[in-house]
Amino acid sequence: MSITTARRIVSLLPAATEMVATLGAADRLVGRSHVCDHPWEVRPLPVVTRSRIPEELPSAEISAAVSRAAAERESVFELDVERLRALNPDLILTQDQCSVCAVTPADLDDALRDWPGTTPEVVRLHPTRLVHLWQDLQLLAERLGLPDGGRACIAPLKARVVAVLEKTAMLQRRPSVACLEWLDPLMGAGNWIPELIQLAGGHPVFGEPGKHSAWLTWENLALQDPAVLVLTPCGFDLERTRKEAARIQSHELWPHLRAVKTGRVYLADASAYFNRPGPRLVESLEAFAEMIQPELFPAARHRGEVWESLR
16 A cells, blocks of 8 residues: 555544644544544544543542553553454554553554554654644645645645744743643643744743653742743643632642732643644644733734633
């Protein structure tokens, strides 16, 4: 099989699912992960994964469960191998960056080891910077035999990034920004998030572009005392983020934070946007700009859907 003739795709990664749809090839998807939920037409597809950790648990309990799984060398997700084989994909899309974001490479390798017939091609994405979005889109476009379609999709996305940069690139004063990827315990967002904050006109106080997110303490947060605080707990939508934000507001250091005092704490839909390195990273950049530089982006067209102020 040529790598440019894939017709039956199973995506184990929400960002990859969105990329396939953006390339106009959603009709080639025959299966998805349990968290692939965009665009709407992919939702009826057969689901081949599930989480072993109840998603309704509070952040602290989820974190503890993930730590136990890591200590016992167990996967956070379960792959339905029989259903995957029945779907007979010729291309499987996944990642090898984070063991708590998708099925692990080892689990997928085990599933493919005794595969009946022709083993499907596997494309493992490893995004850590914004540039990898363009590279991954083009890679998938080529795997699907749509190289021109990749370039056509990338160009308008890049134009939107440039539109933000035209307003922020020359800023001399940039507010300090802390973006928290987990709330109990605290984790400062890394990978593409610090880069998006810089592009949006802010100065990230935690995380380095292209490097993994790191745990931090309340004392670290209070010491940095950012002007802007954005809560983007991984995998949580706006409603769930509101609930988790309510839990951390009881911490003794919370009322002393500058962002809290000045009303510059924001909640975001991290599940659909900030923590998903697909085409909607561009919306995430625009949302950051609206939060960080409201005087430059007064329309705030993403407010309410992508982000909101802490009430």
